[in-house]
Amino acid sequence: MAFSTLSTFSANCLPPLHATALFRSNATENLAIEGRKLSFSISTKQGQTVPILKDCSLTIPVGQFWMLLGPNGCGKSTLLKILAGLLSPTKGAVFVERPKSYVFQNPDHQVVMPTVEADVAFGLGKFNLTSDEVKLRVSKALDAVGMLSYQQRSVQTLSGGQKQRVAIAGALAEACKVLLLDELTTFLDETDQLGVIKAVRNSLDSSEEVTALWVTHRLEELEYADGAVYMEDGRVVKHGDAKTILEFIKGRQSAYIKQINS
Numbered sequence: 001m002a003f004s005t006l007s008t009f010s011a012n013c014l015p016p017l018h019a020t021a022l023f024r025s026n027a028t029e030n031l032a033i034e035g036r037k038l039s040f041s042i043s044t045k046q047g048q049t050v051p052i053l054k055d056c057s058l059t060i061p062v063g064q065f066w067m068l069l070g071p072n073g074c075g076k077s078t079l080l081k082i083l084a085g086l087l088s089p090t091k092g093a094v095f096v097e098r099p100k101s102y103v104f105q106n107p108d109h110q111v112v113m114p115t116v117e118a119d120v121a122f123g124l125g126k127f128n129l130t131s132d133e134v135k136l137r138v139s140k141a142l143d144a145v146g147m148l149s150y151q152q153r154s155v156q157t158l159s160g161g162q163k164q165r166v167a168i169a170g171a172l173a174e175a176c177k178v179l180l181l182d183e184l185t186t187f188l189d190e191t192d193q194l195g196v197i198k199a200v201r202n203s204l205d206s207s208e209e210v211t212a213l214w215v216t217h218r219l220e221e222l223e224y225a226d227g228a229v230y231m232e233d234g235r236v237v238k239h240g241d242a243k244t245i246l247e248f249i250k251g252r253q254s255a256y257i258k259q260i261n262s
């Protein structure tokens with residue numbers, strides 16, 4: 001079980017956001033995530049207010065794998081933390097299905113127990129399950145992320161990507177409905193990156209209930225996504241299916257290259 005997932009950062013364990021921050025705009029739309037006109041500012045020591053997010057709106061349907069993309073510093077992680085409930089928006093409203101789980105970037109912050117099995121089972125203590133039920137949940141979750149054969153392994157022997165997958169399994173074992181994944185592939189080599197992204201894809205494909213939002217810089221990861229949100233300078237610039245967003249970003253990049261070459 002990862003500290004980053006349900007036990008520590010579950011919405012169930014967090015204090016409730018202020019009243020305007022939680023809503024459901026239209027239950028018939030079957031949305032797992034909805035943010036409406038979200039803004040977030042910070043105050044400097046000099047007393048100035050610096051806007052980080054400006055009127056960001058997004059909707060993500062239940063059961064889909066979406067990505068959040070944009071240049072460095074555009075506000076992706078801040079938006080994800082607002083959706084996770086780790087930050088409160090300065091303005092706007094947010095709805096995220098529960099239980100939700102936030103997984104950190106650094107794989108070494110993900111796993112805490114000595115073995116893979118114990119780590120995934122760690123968060124299940126609060127559910128009052130029999131040991132057979134715990135075993136079933138653990139093996140189902142490990143299977144979904146392709147780590148079933150590692151059940152008895154020491155977590156110390158895992159690669160970064162395998163630790164990420166164990167962290168995701170911990171969230172799935174706790175019946176998490178929304179996975180919020182913050183640049184998980186940053187510290188990983190190519191094989192590990194692929195393992196993690198395929199694990200998330202497979203987790204969603206084997207359950208119609210789990211929705212994932214994945215922050216990334218890597219355009220090639222869009223191939224695994226159903227949809228994406230593209231941000232620039234604290235704003236959501238484009239929101240749609242993965243192919244449309246890929247074409248949009250490529251267009252943006254070639255316009256930029258033309259501009260610097262002219």
Ligand SMILES: Nc1ncnc2c1ncn2[C@@H]1O[C@H](COP(=O)(O)OP(=O)(O)OP(=O)(O)O)[C@@H](O)[C@H]1O
Nearest residue numbers: 042052070071072073074075076077078079183217
């Ligand atoms: N607590 C804070 N104090 C000051 N500035 C902050 C704070 N949190 C975020 N920022 C600034 O807000 C902007 C958005 O940060 P954020 O980490 O959300 O961007 P990002 O798109 O995730 O970046 P990256 O892709 O580089 O991880 C950045 O300019 C960042 O420096």
